[in-house]
Amino acid sequence: MLQARSTILVDHCKAAMAGDFRHPASVMNMLGIDYEYAQDDPRVDVRVFHGCTNVPRGLPSYVRAIG
Secondary structure, X not given: OEOOOEEEEXXXXXXXXXXXXXXHHHHHHHHOOEOOEEEEEOOOOEEEEEEEEOEOOOOOOXXXXXX
16 A cells, blocks of 8 residues: 555546446545545546545556556
């Protein structure tokens, strides 16, 4: 589990293709990831979560840690 703060992307399209139609914040809650704030990036249809902690290894294909 990563303890440093990181940025997580939840891809709406990839989640839907995987059969997960939950709100991205619900996905983060299910994974046990805490975050400071979130914002949409409509250019690439993702929700960006900043200041994330408690990030587990083995994230779903539509959830990506970038920092």
